[in-house]
Amino acid sequence: MSGLAFIRAIRDARVAPPPIASDFDFAITDVEGGRVVFECTPDKSVYNPIGVVHGGLVCTLADSVVGCAVHTTLEAGVAYTSIDLNVS
Numbered sequence: 001m002s003g004l005a006f007i008r009a010i011r012d013a014r015v016a017p018p019p020i021a022s023d024f025d026f027a028i029t030d031v032e033g034g035r036v037v038f039e040c041t042p043d044k045s046v047y048n049p050i051g052v053v054h055g056g057l058v059c060t061l062a063d064s065v066v067g068c069a070v071h072t073t074l075e076a077g078v079a080y081t082s083i084d085l086n087v088s
Contacts, residue, residue: 003074
């Protein structure tokens with residue numbers, strides 16, 4: 001299936017989400033070509049020692065949502081991966 005159809009299938013629970021989505025409680029709430037919206041409700045497992053959501057969760061969420069947005073633009077059988085992520 002196309003990338004757009006695949007991401008929509010994940011959103012609609014017709015295809016199992018990747019394990020990382022379960023690990024961090026990510027959910028896809030909206031999908032269009034080139035645009036994906038995630039929802040994430042952090043629990044205490046993602047807090048760092050000073051009581052703030054760990055930046056790694058934020059980076060993983062950003063990488064995942066951007067990757068899925070790219071995926072929606074791909075034809076069936078085409079793959080991608082992120083190779084660089086910079087966060088300030």
